[in-house]
Amino acid sequence: MDIGLNKQVLPDANGFFGEFGGKIEHPALKAALQEIEDGFRLMINDPEFLKEFKLLRETYIGRPSPVYHARNLSKNGANIYFKREDLNHTGAHKINHCIGEVLLAKRLGKKKVIAETGAGQHGVALATAAALLGMPCDIHMGEVDIAKEHPNVSRMKVLGANVIPVSFGAKTLKEAVDSAFEDYLKDPQGTMYAIGSVVGPAPFPEMVAFFQSIVGHEARSQFQAAYGSLPNEVVACVGGGSNAMGIFNAFLDDKSVKLTGVEPAGDGLDKVGRHAATLTLGKKGEMHGFRCYYLQNEDGSPSAVYSIASGLDYPGVGPQHCHLHDTGRVNYTTASDKECLDAFLALSRQEGIIPALESSHAAAYALREAAKHGKDYHILVNLSGRGDKDIDFVMEKLGL
Ligand SMILES: Cc1ncc(COP(=O)(O)O)c(C=O)c1O
Structure with a gap:
């Protein structure tokens, strides 16, 4: 087996790992996240996807x-x-899950991927996968991190991504997540929020961990x-x-x-x-x-x-x-x-x-x-x- 999760870190039907995790309650996002979860489960059981994903891991990553x-x-x-x-x-490791997330977004017919980034590594990796697979990409990033990690900001822009500066609160990673969530709420059917870690509601913790395994x-x-x-x-x-x-x-x-x-x-x-x-x-x-x-x-x-x-x-x-x-x-x-x-x-x-x-x-x-x-x-x-x-x-x- 080259990818796949140990049963100790598989969620239950409600997205819980022990008492942690869970599914989104937000009425506007419930259907969109269920669609992503269903799409993810179909995709990882599809031999064609697994073949394409393996090829990109070996020849691209x-x-x-x-x-x-x-x-x-x-x-x-x-x-x-x-x-x-x-x-x-x-x-960095972030490209491992970004390729998977953008392949899923394409499969679901999404028009754009959006995400938050802290150090800029997830942003660069998502912008890269989006460029490769022909998908528009918006990256939310705190102004403090933009100043600190400017080489990555330039890379995202060169790759064709739209970098959205976040200027409220501490202007770092948490605010970037807040901002990306807000943006996602505007069009959850047309966009896919490609979360940059094993955080957020189901199916993101399981999905990102699967790709990183x-x-x-x-x-x-x-x-x-x-x-x-x-x-x-x-x-x-x-x-x-x-x-x-x-x-x-x-x-x-x-x-x-x-x-x-x-x-x-x-x-x-x-x-x-x-x-x-x-x-x-x-x-x-x-x-x-x-x-x-x-x-x-x-x-x-x-x-x-x-x-x-x-x-x-x-x-x-x-x-x-x-x-x-x-x-x-x-x-x-x-x-x-x-x-x-x-x-x-x-x-x-x-x-x-x-x-x-x-x-x-x-x-x-x-x-x-x-x-x-x-x-x-x-x-x-x-x-x-x-x-x-x-x-x-x-x-x-x-x-x-
Ligand atoms: C190189 C690198 N390592 C680790 C992390 C932390 O993220 P995670 O805990 O999801 O691996 C980041 C996040 O930007 C990163 O860029």
Whole structure:
């Protein structure tokens, strides 16, 4: 099997993973999301679609991405390996689900795809898939992120997408989602909201995880083929949770494999609004049409969030992660902005790999953990994206 979900992360008929997730109640969106869900189920059982999707993964995205043993970073402790999603076309894991989402939009006869983006990786990936498959594309992006991630804004525009600046609230990822939802409400039959992570109401958490599951299936068999065993630990950063679900899914039944999701501690877990450590400090409730843990104000509204990595500063998290957190199968921890920047430089200068700031959170945890173990411990990190988009920001931040 190259794609497909473990039963531990399949939703029930109402879109729930344990007590998290659910279907949209909004009367204007109910029928549109049911149409997407029905279309998705038909599509993934259609051999023609599976053939076309596999062909595009191999010849367009460039899959399989390699698993690389980072020997320089493994000198002083455990062995560290990277699943190189940064080497995909467009430079991150997001293209894995964007191709699937745009193929579905076309199949359903939609006239346009719309989405939110934080770091711009999902926006670039969707704009790319839309260009490839001939579909107009609108991307909502907060003005703060537009300034920070401007190389990705240029890429989206060159690819023919319409970038819609979001100028309210904190002007980052949550507001971009609010804005895209509002736009979607105007024409839910004619457009498809191609959500950029395993968040939102059904069927998005399941659908995005299904398309991303290629990452874990590949990584598990590549690791086994190269080293004759499974890694001791698999690590991924968690924003909405798509790259983490993508790699964790294939290892869920491997009880010997520890699974660790890394959330952004920003510049302090003790300061409200200065981190986005949802599973570490969030409470249960409903936001953006699904039940999850999210960071809340006293009145239950989503609180302000922050991370040096624009793709991680979302107050909620995918329902599968909430469920896996409560069952205890996955451990969730944090890495700070400072640890992220240290890891960014360590990978750049010791391995010649410039990682995305998002992925640097996972690498930061792996470096911290590796120091506690010997050579018989093997840590596989999902290197979800490359850091070209971040270099101007990092240069300024570190005064390089
Ligand atoms: C490279 C990269 N990694 C990770 C993320 C976080 O998203 P997710 O948690 O859905 O993988 C993003 C989001 O923009 C990203 O660009």
